[in-house]
Amino acid sequence: MTLDTPNTPTANDAPRAAGAVGVDGLGCHAGREVMLEAARKTGAGETLARYAKDYPAGPHDQPQSMCPAFGSLRVGLRMRRTATVLSGSACCVYGLTFISHFYGARRSVGYVPFDSETLVTGKLFEDIRESVHNLADPEKVDAVVVINLCVPTASGVPLRLLPREINGVRIIGIDVPGFGVPTHAEAKDVLAGAMLAYARQEAEQGPVQAPRSPRAQEPTITLLGEMFPVDPIQIGGMLKPLGLAVGPVVPTREWRELYGALDCAAVAAIHPHYAASIREFQNAGRPVIGSAPVGVDGTADWLDEVAKVCNVSADKLDAAKAAMLPAIRAALDGAPIKGRITLSGYEGSELIAARLLVESGADLRYVGTATARTPWSERDREWLESKGVEVRFRATMEDDIAAMDEYQPDLAIGTTPVVQAAKSRSIPGLYFTNLISARPLMGAAGAGSVAATLNAAIGNRARFTEMKDFFSGVGEGATGGIWPTTKREVG
Numbered sequence: 054m055t056l057d058t059p060n061t062p063t064a065n066d067a068p069r070a071a072g073a074v075g076v077d078g079l080g081c082h083a084g085r086e087v088m089l090e091a092a093r094k095t096g097a098g099e100t101l102a103r104y105a106k107d108y109p110a111g112p113h114d115q116p117q118s119m120c121p122a123f124g125s126l127r128v129g130l131r132m133r134r135t136a137t138v139l140s141g142s143a144c145c146v147y148g149l150t151f152i153s154h155f156y157g158a159r160r161s162v163g164y165v166p167f168d169s170e171t172l173v174t175g176k177l178f179e180d181i182r183e184s185v186h187n188l189a190d191p192e193k194v195d196a197v198v199v200i201n202l203c204v205p206t207a208s209g210v211p212l213r214l215l216p217r218e219i220n221g222v223r224i225i226g227i228d229v230p231g232f233g234v235p236t237h238a239e240a241k242d243v244l245a246g247a248m249l250a251y252a253r254q255e256a257e258q259g260p261v262q263a264p265r266s267p268r269a270q271e272p273t274i275t276l277l278g279e280m281f282p283v284d285p286i287q288i289g290g291m292l293k294p295l296g297l298a299v300g301p302v303v304p305t306r307e308w309r310e311l312y313g314a315l316d317c318a319a320v321a322a323i324h325p326h327y328a329a330s331i332r333e334f335q336n337a338g339r340p341v342i343g344s345a346p347v348g349v350d351g352t353a354d355w356l357d358e359v360a361k362v363c364n365v366s367a368d369k370l371d372a373a374k375a376a377m378l379p380a381i382r383a384a385l386d387g388a389p390i391k392g393r394i395t396l397s398g399y400e401g402s403e404l405i406a407a408r409l410l411v412e413s414g415a416d417l418r419y420v421g422t423a424t425a426r427t428p429w430s431e432r433d434r435e436w437l438e439s440k441g442v443e444v445r446f447r448a449t450m451e452d453d454i455a456a457m458d459e460y461q462p463d464l465a466i467g468t469t470p471v472v473q474a475a476k477s478r479s480i481p482g483l484y485f486t487n488l489i490s491a492r493p494l495m496g497a498a499g500a501g502s503v504a505a506t507l508n509a510a511i512g513n514r515a516r517f518t519e520m521k522d523f524f525s526g527v528g529e530g531a532t533g534g535i536w537p538t539t540k541r542e543v544g
């Protein structure tokens with residue numbers, strides 16, 4: 054059966070479906086305000102207003118790293134039985150497919166190409182519609198995700214007019230423009246939130262598919278945010294003495310896990326920037342707690358919060374703490390981090406990683422995150438500031454480099470340009486995304502997991518100084534291909 058019902062049509066949709074407004078010349082170079090204005094005029098105003106509320110901007114409101122749409126693309130590509138299609142300029146799609154395969158995507162990225170004519174006549178929308186119909190084979194997929202990049206969003210390509218469902222396959226159309234979603238971390242939430250909203254409506258209408266593995270007998274805690282696979286296991290061990298179990302991690306790896314995620318006792322916003330997902334959980338009546346069980350203080354506070362929202366008795370809470378905290382303390386003491394550090398990143402897990410570093414003994418001076426301050430990051434911010442750490446939300450690359458110059462750390466952990474800047478100053482640098490956020494952080498496994506890497510990097514400073522001396526002047530100024538004056542003509 055084909056349910057050819059549009060997602061959420063509005064009175065103004067028909068003309069736009071027939072012919073998107075002619076803004077095909079727009080791209081990154083057009084500037085944020087021009088793109089925003091075009092998108093508002095072509096019908097994306099409501100979506101952009103919601104993004105502005107969910108992902109508040111300022112002082113840093115533009116991505117300074119990868120295209121934000123990568124976050125949504127990654128979430129789609131990591132889900133079983135899900136087809137993901139991009140609608141955008143070929144250069145954007147090239148970059149996004151490149152980075153998704155660099156990060157190990159194991160399936161194809163769909164692409165519906167366009168040119169000026171198909172964009173302005175509305176043919177692009179018809180092409181997307183056709184591709185969605187072609188992909189919606191219930192034998193192969195549970196869902197088809199279509200992601201509008203900058204130009205189709207600004208041009209008003211109305212994905213909300215796509216069928217909501219084709220032959221039982223869910224169709225999810227989302228706008229993820231760089232001028233409306235500040236970071237790729239927040240773009241993960243755009244898709245996760247859209248899927249949760251869809252799944253919640255399904256669950257409200259009747260029975261839904263059971264999870265692949267048997268459900269836990271105990272009430273569960275859903276975890277919000279991508280994390281190292283060992284972390285949910287660690288958290289499960291902490292919850293057991295409380296009479297609770299760990300639930301699915303959102304973004305999920307399969308559609309049916311969304312129902313299990315919604316059917317929980319509480320939600321742990323391990324990554325605090327999942328505003329749209331949190332809204333869906335709150336609409337489903339689920340309490341949400343912030344922070345994460347990192348280090349001794351973090352784990353004790355987090356267990357207190359879980360016990361409070363789940364009405365767990367003081368006896369059980371004491372038993373859980375007695376089972377976990379001494380082991381975490383021993384692991385932290387056994388792997389101290391020695392040195393002054395600045396830390397920054399754009400994953401949304403910077404504050405909890407920072408807590409772990411402080412509890413490991415590091416002299417941490419600064420934490421910058423490209424994500425926004427939210428109610429769910431408040432406890433981590435307060436704790437870090439109470440330890441004398443400067444915390445900056447929506448930090449720019451310039452903020453991160455300025456902090457490095459101010460605090461003169463033994464190690465700068467950050468994004469690629471920050472690490473580059475550190476190395477050019479003979480300061481050892483480590484990339485946050487690959488070397489810190491892709492490690493266990495929770496419980497006893499997290500305590501000590503990063504110490505060896507960080508201490509080894511700190512110990513490398515002499516090599517950096519030696520290299521800087523050796524390469525001094527190479528690639529700088531005129532030797533970097535930049536000539537301050539025009540060469541004199543010879544002849």
Ligand code: SF4
Nearest residue numbers: 081120145202203231
């Ligand atoms: S889709 Fe991404 S790469 Fe393309 S213009 Fe927008 S922000 Fe830039």
